[in-house]
Amino acid sequence: MIQVIALLIGIAAGIWLPYNISSANSPYVAVAILAGLDSIFGGFVASMNHRFKLKIFVTGLFCNAVLAAGLAYIGKLIGVDLFLAAIVAFGTRLFQNFAILRRMGLEKLEEFVAKTRKKEDVETT
Amino acid sequence: MEKILGLKITVARGAIAIICLIVGLVISLQIKSVVRNTQLDATSAQRVETLVADLIKEKDKNQGLFQQAMEYKSQLEQYQDMAAEQSDSAKLLAEQLRKAEISAGLADVEGPGVVFTMNDSKIKDSGENINAYLIHDQDLLLVINELRNAGAEALSLNGERLLATSYVRCVGSVVMVNGQPYAPPYVITAIGDPTQLETALQMPGGVVKALEFYGIEMALKKSDHLQVPRYSGVIDFKYAVPVSAADAPQGGSQ
Known part of the structure; x- marks a missing residue:
């Protein structure tokens, strides 16, 4: 819940701030956004499994972001769109983590439904 | 575990929330910038296109007007020739006009x-x-x-x-x-x-x-x-007007 509020505050602040990213820098920012989204989903999955560690979360976020930005920069120098590699890697992980979250959510829903049915059965009998 | 505004804050939630804040900020900035940049590109490209189209249109117009001017000029010459045939004084005037046109650059x-x-x-x-x-x-x-x-x-x-x-x-x-x-x-x-x-x-x-x-x-x-060739533009004097005979300086200095 608090994460959603934080996201909304961030978006509002971004709209309000009178700062613009130049078109030369927007590929790096795009990669950085993906790194951030990847970390968010990874962190969700880890906290759901009760194995969230702050050190891993922070280092993962920063190292991934730096690596992705570095790839984008080198790609620009040698004329190959290397930032695509970062986008594909982050995208794949995003979908994997999302799949895990979806399954966990479904399992919880099923458990909840089964429990309420049992309760109803107990009450009716 | 602490509680802020009735929400349970764990390390995981707090950390993820901070990243959510940053990501949200950057996403909205990026969207805003991308929209603005594409608009800028579009307007500058459009501007060049319209300017080129305007230029071509004006050139066509110019060409048409030039043709028209040339037609009027030849008509005028015909009239002058006709007038010259009718009387000696007109003939003299037409001859003078020809000379003046040559020295003014108005005749081929x-x-x-x-x-x-x-x-x-x-x-x-x-x-x-x-x-x-x-x-x-x-x-x-x-x-x-x-x-x-x-x-x-x-x-x-x-x-x-x-x-x-x-x-x-x-x-x-x-x-x-x-x-x-x-x-x-x-x-x-x-x-x-x-x-x-x-x-x-x-x-x-x-x-x-x-x-x-x-x-x-x-x-x-x-x-x-x-x-x-003759001069194809228009000679237009804004400031210089001929001195009338009465005001003409006598003997060069006044």
């Missing part, structure tokens, strides 16, 4: 003369100021002045008639003559006595010798039959 003229072609120097890597090896307005003006001194009666530069009010001026890499840009090679056509015009240009210590030093490419061609 033909006759013997010289064609003088100038092009930039081919000397490369001279180490000196590169500007010395390009043709400048002064060089053209020197040549034109020399030709006028030698009795040239009609002059044109790259087909643009040189009038009494004409200017030749460097603007960037081209020269403007009568408000039209011209690029090298510069072809000066002069109608006059060909031999006199040639000797005026070729004389020792003259303009050709001076420009040869810098390797400016020059070619002189004498011809018995040359054409110099």
Whole structure:
């Protein structure tokens, strides 16, 4: 819940701030956004499994972001769109983590439904 | 575990929330910038396109108006001829008008003369100021002045008639003559006595010798039959008005 509020505050602040990213820098920012989204989903999955560690979360976020930005920069120098590699890697992980979250959510829903049915059965009998 | 505003805050939630905040901020900034940048690109491209279209339209219009002006001019000539046939005084007037038109540059003229072609120097890597090896307005003006001194009666530069009010001026890499840009090679056509015009240009210590030093490419061609076109623009005097006979200065000084 608090994460959603934080996201909304961030978006509002971004709209309000009178700062613009130049078109030369927007590929790096795009990669950085993906790194951030990847970390968010990874962190969700880890906290759901009760194995969230702050050190891993922070280092993962920063190292991934730096690596992705570095790839984008080198790609620009040698004329190959290397930032695509970062986008594909982050995208794949995003979908994997999302799949895990979806399954966990479904399992919880099923458990909840089964429990309420049992309760109803107990009450009716 | 702490509680803020009734929400349970764990390390995981707090950390993820902070990243959510940053990601949200950057996403909205990025969207805003991308929208703005694409709009900027679109408007600048559109602007160029509309300007080009406008230019072409204006050029067409200009061409049409020029044709029309030429038609009216020939009609006017016909009327003048008709009037001249009717009376002697009209004939005299028409003759005077012809002469005035020639000297004003308002009539196509033909006759013997010289064609003088100038092009930039081919000397490369001279180490000196590169500007010395390009043709400048002064060089053209020197040549034109020399030709006028030698009795040239009609002059044109790259087909643009040189009038009494004409200017030749460097603007960037081209020269403007009568408000039209011209690029090298510069072809000066002069109608006059060909031999006199040639000797005026070729004389020792003259303009050709001076420009040869810098390797400016020059070619002189004498011809018995040359054409110099009329001035195609409009001569419009805003400030100069003829002095009436009563106010005319007597004896040069007042």
